[in-house]
Amino acid sequence: MKAWRVVLVVVVVLGGLFVAADRVAVSVAQKKAAEKAQAAEGLSSRPKVSIKGFPFLTQVASSELDHVAISADGVSVSSAGSTVQARDFHADLYDVKLSRDFDSAVAARATGGAVITYAELTQAAPKGVTVTAPGTSATDEVRLTLTFMGAHVSVLSRISVQDPATDTVRLRMEDVPKEISGLGLEDELRSYVDFSPQLAHLPEGLHLQSVTTGTDGAAVRFTGTGVRLVG
Template sequence: MRVWRIVLIVVVVLGGLFVAADRIAVSVAQNKAAERAQATQGLDHKPKVSIQGFPFLTQAAFGKLDDVKIKAEDIAAHGDGQSLRIATFNADLHGVKFSNGYRTAIADSADGIAFITYADLSKAAPPGVTVSAAGTSADGKAMVKLTGTIPGIGTKISVLSQVTVRGADTIGLHAQSLPKELTALGLEDTVRQQIDFERQLTHLPSGIALTSVTTTPDGLSVEAGGKHVTLAS
């Protein structure tokens, strides 16, 4: 009986040491991956990388992790001379292969959500244009409300615009209709040049493509996904 008690104590101690070693190893790996992700994606702030599953050491021994989560905040997205701040980007990466001392990380597949506030979207809009919530149209389209004064015309307008994904990294806003008093004067093209616009969402992992956008009371929720996604290189 005494022998079995000693064996049990040894097993418990070794198990505790293994768990401690595993947690230390995963913490080091997460930090290295976050640093490389920041450098690879050109982020101003280091993202949070969380390696899921236990034990980590067993997964690492096979060179592939089942699930890795990443959260990045305050991403300054620049494109075509315009900027658009992404408040948060959360992504789940599946089948992540690490190599080169966790300096390289490529996922078999990934899906994520980028969130953009209306305040940041207004800053990225053409001069004088403000973007606010409008909900969803009867046919399920993501809509926002645009208000502003048209330069050179002096007319203040308020219109509903549809938000759509355009290409792998761009969202666009297009007014459904314009005030009749402006279209009757043949000013539709002039007005649309001031209120219809596109903006790129840059600094997201390579291989990620935007798939859809929905509106919330506080901003836009843009879904993304892809295969062979590079977290770090």
């Protein structure tokens, strides 16, 4: 019986050492991945990378990670020719297949989201247009203010996903001020404030799913399959 207890102790100790080595390895990998992402994207702070699943070392040996979670602030998003910053960016990647040289990966599926503040949305809007919270309970509206024909104009614009395939958002004016419609200038105003920004440079396979507005800005959601990541 003593012999079996010795074997049990050895197995437990070896198991503990493997777990410790595995946790050290995953910690190093997460740190390196975060540092590389920060340098590649020019982020002001290091993103948080969490590699889920156990054991990590066997996942690496098979070149496939079960689940990788990423969160960061200050991620650049190109829109309508302007580069805006998104905050509270987060992404969950599942069944991530690594390339042989570990310089690229493909996630079987992925979900994520981010918040683009109204100040950042203003940068993507037509020149002279300011984007703010709608001042209503609606979650699909923004308020646009501008000077039009020498007059201060404030209108509500409905925001929606126009085309998920091209990651295009549509903003279309809802109610035309009476002083504008009375002068027959509705078409001129609409042609100025209606715009469809495109969120560019998303990883291949990842597409815009929804956009909702709140007090802080527009929350965008992404989803995709076969998402290709190149580092």
